[in-house]
Amino acid sequence: MNTNILVVGVGGQGVMTAAELLARVALASGLDACKTEIAGMSQRGGVVSSQVRIGPHVHASEIAPGHVDLLLALEAAEALRWCHWLAPTGRAIVNTLRAVPPVVSSGKAHYPDDPVGEMSKLGYDACAVDAGTIALALGDARLANTVMLGAAADSLPLDPDALLAEVLQRFGGKEELRQRNAAAFEAGRAQTQMGGTQPGPQVIRLEKPQLAGLP
Amino acid sequence: MTVSPARPQSRFLSGNEALAIGAMEAGVSVAAAYPGTPSTEIVETLATFPGVQAEWSVNEKVALEVALGASMMGRRAITAMKHVGLNVAADTLMSAGLTGVGAGLVIAVADDVGFSSSQNEQDSRYWGRFVHLPVLEPADAQEAYLMAREAFTLSERHQVPVLLRMTTRVCHVKRAVRLEAELPSPAPRMEYVKDPERWIVTPNHVGKRLEARARRATAMLAEAEISKWNVIKPGPDRRLGIIASGPVCHAVREALPQAPLLSLGFSAPLPIALARRFADSVDAVLVIEETEPLVETELRAAGLAVHGRSVLSPFGEVTAEHVARAARTVLGESEPPTVAGAAQQVFTRPPTLCAGCGYLGVYYWLSRTPNAIVCGDIGCYTLGASPPWNSVDTVLAMGASLGMAGGVAKAMENETKKRPVIAVIGDSTFLHTGMQGLLNLTYHGANVTVLLLDNRATAMTGCQNNPANGRDLAGNAAPVRVDFVKLVEALGVRPERIRSTDPYELPTFLKVLREELKANEPSVIITTRPCVFTPEFNRESPLVVDEAMCNGCTTCLDVGCPAVLVTRREQQVRASGTTVDLAWVKIDEQLCTGCGICAKACSRGAIAQKPRKRVIELEPA
Numbered sequence: 008m009n010t011n012i013l014v015v016g017v018g019g020q021g022v023m024t025a026a027e028l029l030a031r032v033a034l035a036s037g038l039d040a041c042k043t044e045i046a047g048m049s050q051r052g053g054v055v056s057s058q059v060r061i062g063p064h065v066h067a068s069e070i071a072p073g074h075v076d077l078l079l080a081l082e083a084a085e086a087l088r089w090c091h092w093l094a095p096t097g098r099a100i101v102n103t104l105r106a107v108p109p110v111v112s113s114g115k116a117h118y119p120d121d122p123v124g125e126m127s128k129l130g131y132d133a134c135a136v137d138a139g140t141i142a143l144a145l146g147d148a149r150l151a152n153t154v155m156l157g158a159a160a161d162s163l164p165l166d167p168d169a170l171l172a173e174v175l176q177r178f179g180g181k182e183e184l185r186q187r188n189a190a191a192f193e194a195g196r197a198q199t200q201m202g203g204t205q206p207g208p209q210v211i212r213l214e215k216p217q218l219a220g221l222p
Numbered sequence: 223m224t225v226s227p228a229r230p231q232s233r234f235l236s237g238n239e240a241l242a243i244g245a246m247e248a249g250v251s252v253a254a255a256y257p258g259t260p261s262t263e264i265v266e267t268l269a270t271f272p273g274v275q276a277e278w279s280v281n282e283k284v285a286l287e288v289a290l291g292a293s294m295m296g297r298r299a300i301t302a303m304k305h306v307g308l309n310v311a312a313d314t315l316m317s318a319g320l321t322g323v324g325a326g327l328v329i330a331v332a333d334d335v336g337f338s339s340s341q342n343e344q345d346s347r348y349w350g351r352f353v354h355l356p357v358l359e360p361a362d363a364q365e366a367y368l369m370a371r372e373a374f375t376l377s378e379r380h381q382v383p384v385l386l387r388m389t390t391r392v393c394h395v396k397r398a399v400r401l402e403a404e405l406p407s408p409a410p411r412m413e414y415v416k417d418p419e420r421w422i423v424t425p426n427h428v429g430k431r432l433e434a435r436a437r438r439a440t441a442m443l444a445e446a447e448i449s450k451w452n453v454i455k456p457g458p459d460r461r462l463g464i465i466a467s468g469p470v471c472h473a474v475r476e477a478l479p480q481a482p483l484l485s486l487g488f489s490a491p492l493p494i495a496l497a498r499r500f501a502d503s504v505d506a507v508l509v510i511e512e513t514e515p516l517v518e519t520e521l522r523a524a525g526l527a528v529h530g531r532s533v534l535s536p537f538g539e540v541t542a543e544h545v546a547r548a549a550r551t552v553l554g555e556s557e558p559p560t561v562a563g564a565a566q567q568v569f570t571r572p573p574t575l576c577a578g579c580g581y582l583g584v585y586y587w588l589s590r591t592p593n594a595i596v597c598g599d600i601g602c603y604t605l606g607a608s609p610p611w612n613s614v615d616t617v618l619a620m621g622a623s624l625g626m627a628g629g630v631a632k633a634m635e636n637e638t639k640k641r642p643v644i645a646v647i648g649d650s651t652f653l654h655t656g657m658q659g660l661l662n663l664t665y666h667g668a669n670v671t672v673l674l675l676d677n678r679a680t681a682m683t684g685c686q687n688n689p690a691n692g693r694d695l696a697g698n699a700a701p702v703r704v705d706f707v708k709l710v711e712a713l714g715v716r717p718e719r720i721r722s723t724d725p726y727e728l729p730t731f732l733k734v735l736r737e738e739l740k741a742n743e744p745s746v747i748i749t750t751r752p753c754v755f756t757p758e759f760n761r762e763s764p765l766v767v768d769e770a771m772c773n774g775c776t777t778c779l780d781v782g783c784p785a786v787l788v789t790r791r792e793q794q795v796r797a798s799g800t801t802v803d804l805a806w807v808k809i810d811e812q813l814c815t816g817c818g819i820c821a822k823a824c825s826r827g828a829i830a831q832k833p834r835k836r837v838i839e840l841e842p843a
């Protein structure tokens with residue numbers, strides 16, 4: 008059986024890179040994989056999605072609504088927008104980041120108060136991850152997507168270590184950055200294992216990565 | 223991108239990248255294109271290979287002419303474009319169908335099936351019939367690679383340009399592509415020999431060329447009938463056989479794994495005899511193709527009773543789900559219950575102009591000029607048609623703003639109450655097909671104000687270089703950078719009516735706009751701010767809102783900048799009894815480029831640059 012992954016977010020968030028990473032890890036572990044891209048107008052702050060299908064042999068590149076096994080949402084309202092694509096047994100891992108577009112700022116539309124809560128009420132298996140706060144606690148907001156990939160690691164037919172290795176190869180760079188990314192990945196993984204970030208004010212305690220020989 | 227000599231190997235490639243590698247391996251020398259989604263990456267990838275002379279041409283017609291010229295001189299050549307680009311190139315294409323080629327010539331045309339980034343959905347396979355060209359339809363990146371490798375010899379064999387028809391789902395889907403062993407001797411050395419009867423398509427030569435075209439059609443059909451790209455994949459369930467082409471073949475495999483499938487990779491001229499043999503082996507035939515019923519119509523004309531469009535959507539992508547449903551309809555089977563839940567109501571998130579984009583200043587004022595009729599064009603500034611600006615009346619085709627505006631002005635010539643007429647066009651689109659429209663305006667003295675938005679890039683497709691920024695495809699200095707003031711003057715605009723302004727400077731821009739709208743003749747306002755993604759763009763420190771100064775008037779939100787965010791809202795009842803909506807804002811530090819448009823829109827001076835820390839520079843001790 009093939010596994011259907013839908014990565015969603017907003018233009019510029021890194022949806023394509025995250026999707027590509029998952030597909031590459033699948034190929035490297037002996038599975039077939041394909042990945043769709045959207046380019047052009049959508050990149051200007053619009054809705055961005057990428058479909059990744061992995062398995063023994065992948066024919067069609069597109070996934071139908073109702074057949075997604077993992078919805079990896081890098082933005083909260085986008086998770087709600089796409090949640091009906093989930094299969095009955097599917098799971099959503101959602102960054103609680105709220106990217107508010109001008110159409111909401113100008114008062115013409117309303118941003119849902121609690122997208123993940125709404126998904127849970129609808130009966131979807133949705134796990135909230137406050138990737139931004141975790142990333143900032145590790146010293147760099149740009150680690151958020153690494154946190155999200157870590158959060159997804161145990162919901163995929165892939166070896167989490169292989170996924171981490173690919174993340175490090177992609178975002179790693181210098182030793183300090185490698186360590187930060189590794190810590191972000193593990194922090195994300197720990198979040199889903201604990202059942203996700205709970206709603207409401209909270210303190211996320213994290214071990215700062217041990218940076219050998221670096222200030 | 224480098225390809226290591228150790229083969230065979232697999233790489234994770236999009237259809238566009240795979241096509242480019244295939245063409246490179248076939249020894250292509252010249253690649254010319256105008257950017258357009260979903261085709262852009264074909265020539266972008268080709269440009270990375272040594273030995274390939276790649277260029278951004280000013281439009282698709284010129285790109286095809288460049289490729290044809292190189293082909294005539296004995297160099298394998300390729301041009302790539304989106305579906306609507308081939309409309310622009312159509313006149314040359316019709317003649318190229320008569321002249322044929324020297325060395326192999328491939329026209330890669332990418333149909334935006336599902337119109338995710340286009341003004342239209344078109345089936346470019348019609349051109350194959352119209353111009354009598356062979357059409358190859360890869361189903362995925364692997365086939366795009368293999369077909370590109372072989373398309374040049376096909377072109378040379380029949381002395382004809384080959385239409386390599388891609389769709390979004392081939393161009394932009396990445397798959398593992400197995401690279402093949404190097405071709406023995408890719409490009410043959412050909413020399414140009416003067417041949418007026420072939421290369422000069424005057425009436426006295428056309429007859430012979432039409433005869434050659436007919437002979438070619440017969441030979442191409444014979445090849446299509448036995449082509450390895452047209453394959454019958456047997457299946458045990460013979461109640462329904464499928465004839466499909468392009469990426470739809472994958473959707474069929476997914477939805478109907480038991481059904482016999484005739485997949486057509488070399489789909490024109492259509493191998494009718496093969497299709498007939500296939501039809502004879504099954505109880506019924508369903509033709510599935512994107513996007514027009516071309517194969518279906520031709521099979522019907524040949525006397526085959528096939529199913530097709532009537533059980534499928536008349537437009538858009540055909541997915542595995544569509545295929546399954548169509549098959550059930552033909553077989554009279556009942557529909558299974560749907561698994562998907564209901565879609566949730568979530569606000570729309572349309573694409574927006576970027577924070578710091580100069581167009582924000584332009585549309586701030588155009589949205590405050592509701593009486594004007596604004597003819598828009600194709601580029602990022604198309605977004606001016608959407609909220610909060612809603613400023614654009616028309617968007618049709620590349621360069622169409624100026625011609626349309628001329629007609630609008632003409633229609634109002636004898637009206638007593640005239641409305642101002644504005645055309646909005648970007649630098650690249652103006653150079654693509656806008657210049658002729660401007661000449662038509664000046665030639666007829668049409669009272670149109672042209673906003674020429676020069677942001678020094680072909681921005682919407684990914685900030686490609688063009689003659690307006692003076693850089694070539696590779697990013698090197700080009701021998702020329704267009705001087706728009708001189709250019710529009712040469713096209714007949716009086717120097718007094720050519721104004722260069724900075725759209726960040728809201729009051730100045732408004733003054734210039736008002737003056738030019740009053741002038742009773744063609745005028746051009748050139749805006750000068752570069753796209754935020756160009757190297758010319760200067761990012762300033764972000765702005766902040768002084769809460770104490772802000773009165774919630776929301777004028778800053780009319781700018782439409784994505785960096786201006788609402789923090790709270792209130793309703794206030796005025797003394798007159800009317801209720802007004804107020805909103806207080808903050809500015810997103812990450813997004814803000816410090817352009818200051820919102821600050822200039824604010825009448826209370828509540829938005830300002832963050833005061834910089836005073837740094838006292840000391841001499842080294």
